[in-house]
Amino acid sequence: MMTSLTSAHEAAPSAVTDERIIAPEPPPARSGRRKRAGGLTPYMLLVPSVAVLAAIIGWPLIQLFIMSFQDFGRAQVFGAPAPFIGLDNYAKILIDEAFWQVLLRSFAFCAVCVVATMILGTLIALMMMRLGRFFRLLLSVGLLLAWAMPALTATIVWGWIFDTDYGVVNNVLVNAFGLDFVQHSWLINPLSFFFVAAIIVIWGAVPFVAFTVYAGLTQVPDEVLEASQLDGANSFARFRLIIYPYLKSIFLVVIILQVIWDLRVFTQIFALQGIGGIKDQTNTLGTYIYQVSIGTGQYGIGGAIAVITVIIMMAISLYYVRQSIKDEEL
Template structure:
């Protein structure tokens, strides 16, 4: 009986359209190209940000005063500046005041910016362009210029705000100072900061709103969902990543605010009761000449900002991976 021999041909590599082709190794030059392109930017960041940051950390561990500015050696005192700063009740008052002021600004800015963005979707082209120009003017105005303009509006003797309030309420507001009382001082500062921050939020969210499918909104409206429900159940989930990123950026910007508060203090505010972190660092360093303590406060502020920034970067990476 003849034995059966296998007639199956030797296996050959598949060349069909569905076959997976072997991965080609990228040449070493092409793999290094992205890193080489980043070298100039990294070098600039090291020079502009890295070196001053290292110097700041070094100063925060030294007894650095006016004498050291003129060349005297700075004694190393370790954590002495941090101990003094963290043991100072005024620092904790300023920190709490800064966080509270930041929280109010962020909530008001995000709310008004979202409402303006939603309004822009309902306007025709002419009025939408008009609103956009107004927002750009507020956004482009330098912070110091904005403080001067709003300072005139809230002027004690000739301010428009006092004049209008006197006419509307019947109470004489002539001579009323808005900057002496800490609460009204921060109210004026918040108006200036929010006025300049709303355009960024409005433009960013409006750009996101244009990407929400009209079919989904129409389907929700046919199902009986009102404007609030459509925003909460349809629009916000679509734009959640945008809201997260914009909110984190607003927290960073409002927590390190300096120009508006410092300029208003120069107009007539009480410095001891209205300083935020940025102003407090300036007053500690240049006001009293204690650069070591000012450096320690600045390092603490940098750590807070880095923690917020790391959270921001993680959110961005997470959204890119989805």
């Protein structure tokens, strides 16, 4: 008996030793450069779309950039050589007071539209969370109809609503409120012109914001909102302290897109100018580039203005990309 215990005792260290020998080695430390799954396959799949974008967007941008350094007019459209003039087009623009007025006007109009669109779209999204299924579906259909309407069609319809002789707005203000708006022209005055233009732009952009924010609101945990409500937080406090942090990335994306879209708005302004607006007093960047290029035939100067606009858009997009990268790192 003693012999068996002794042999078992002596065998224990060897078993432990054997177990240590056959134990698997720890996995190697991860290197700084990760090997992407799939190898070159994802990049090869991107080649067709990148080629299409390069042909449709990249090549025209290169041509625009080259044109901005040339004396390019109507003669060059019909084959005349375009002399290279360096930065002369940009110098003419930067000392032109009309360009700076248009730029400031565009930024002011964009700021008003973006703020109003974000506020209205967010309020509608919050209302959709409280509505019943039937009314939420009815509201969604109405928003989709407004969103699907082409910008030119919407501008013509709103132009009829604000028409000088037969407009609904003038008729209501005169007959219902007794105001002196008989044959009032909304498009002659630049301030009222942009008021009408802002209504059209906001009316068409609110559905996108409402649907996007509503989709984000459905992902906010109900338990957190109920707990905050039990703690006595009002609606504004719940939105500021709970909902907004959850939807911060969504708000950032939507705001950046709205800034880009509203800064380069063209159809609504151009159509309203055709109805009755004064072009020199109501130009934004889009219509100003069109009038300089097509109206006066100064394609080189128009190209330089377009390049400046592209640089502004790229700066805004770069800010969005940097913020997205910071959020991913957090």
